[in-house]
Amino acid sequence: MIEASGLVKTFRLARGGNGTLGALKGLFTRAYTEVQAVKGISFTIREGEFVGYIGPNGAGKSTTIKMLAGILHPTEGEVTVAGCSPQRERKEVAKRIGVVFGQRTQLWWDLPVRDSMEILQAMYKIDDRSFRDAMERFNALLDLHEFLDIPVRKLSLGQRMRADLAAALLHDPPVLFLDEPTIGLDVVAKNKIRQFLREINRTDRKTILLTTHDMDDIEQLCSRIILINHGQVMLDGTLDQLRAQIGLPSVIVAEYREPPAITGVLDGVEQVEQIGNRLVIHYDKRKTPTPRLLAEIGRWGEPVDIQMKEPDIEEIIRLLYGRVANPARLSYTSFSTWY
């Protein structure tokens, strides 16, 4: 559904002069700083996948999404979205995608939500019947009717985001790009949005690419994660694979009826703490499969309760970034060009 191969985006940041003279001079000669925001990103996303596209600020997330949506032209590489090239057939792609930028509404700021919807109906040439059906669905799933006649600028952030999602899906696009759709929302509003996204992903088989800083979004929604840093893919897989790859110790807390007697330590168990009747075991999943460890735990005494804890996703990201973050690898080249 979405295919990116060898995507590169180089920005030339102008170091322009100021004032009239600077502007005039800037037309003819210009000093540039070249920054490579995306350095060869490739991935394939199949229909119905819900992909979390994550990475720290400035990693190139938004730049990639903008290239997929046809806003930016890649310096190198190819993109196909729903069978079309966003660069050569921007309008065709626009009909097949819905876009939500959390930071900025796509609606008509001073007009009631209803007006925006009607304008979009005309813009995307949606027939009346499909329009009515879509609106009914949004009323049911997003409670759109509660604020349909209020100007967008007077909506709460949560309402605005719901309206933006409805607007992005009005023309029933198979692909949805969401850039920070839950940013700034409270827990209740976030949950509402997540429920909605899960529903359209499962029922309508929408292909969704989501960027977020909220790890709950990822944990609750995404079947796959593409993690990027410094414009490169660091990892592409499931959340579990991400956890496993980093080798963060998983944790088992076992509660025994009586203080257990530990007989021999398995390979891959990194640390065992004993506090009275309780054992806290840190182990590496890749070396010690959990069932084997559980069997071992049963041999040490009579467990009454066993809890398993996976490492916190935020911890994973921090660890991974700590390992790969290396600002010196950002390539800056400066030169001057004559036109």
Place this chain on the structure above:
Amino acid sequence: MFFLYRKLLAASIRAQMQYKLNFIATAVTTAMLSSIDFLILSAILHRFDHVKGWNLYEVGLLYGLASIAVSLYRVLAPEIHDFERYIVFGELDQLLTRPVSPLLLLLTRNLELSRIGGAVQGLVILIVSLGGLAGQGRVTWLLLSYLPIAVLTGLMIFFAIGLATATTAFWTGQLKELQTFTIFAPATAANFPISLYPGWLKLLFYSVVPVAFLNYVPMLYLLDKGGAWPLLLVAPLVGGVFCWLSIRFWQFGIRHYHSTGS
């Protein structure tokens, strides 16, 4: 396409009407500024009643046409004129996710109706000047029927210049200074006969910023200043060609859109 254009325009007018007070204040201010402009011009024209062989009413005709054309451009294309912020704040992003030309979306996002005062002022000067010329027995049916074509030509020329100037923002990110040279100065220059200016400026007004064609060139024939009739066809043709060129330039520029970090 036309249906969508109308719907989008209606929406932006409705949006503007949400701020009625602001709208009225801007309209009044613009009208006042226009009147001051007009007063200065009549003061100048009363001192020199001939400019390079063009009398008061003839200059008034040039002034009126130039004034109407540039005002209509400002009414119809305010978002192109203020395109800078679409680049600086990355607002162009959302226009590029629509299955419609971003130029159409820009043109329908806003109508600066309060600028219509400038066009009315130009129209008044035009009518007064036509009255004066009629007194000299020099108003022909051809002249009268050509005026709408001249206004349209002027609109095309200012639109072309405005769009080409706006397009440079894809690289420079700034417009205001450049606009002084490409729009404001030429628009003022076109208030007077182009023959007034030194050679290199004349060359500019015939080529890069072709404001000579919006009033001066056709009037050379219509007011019998030594021009031939084909000039009447050349002027709108130049307007059309420049529009086409600037749209091509715009389409080239949009490929170089940088957007902004989120």
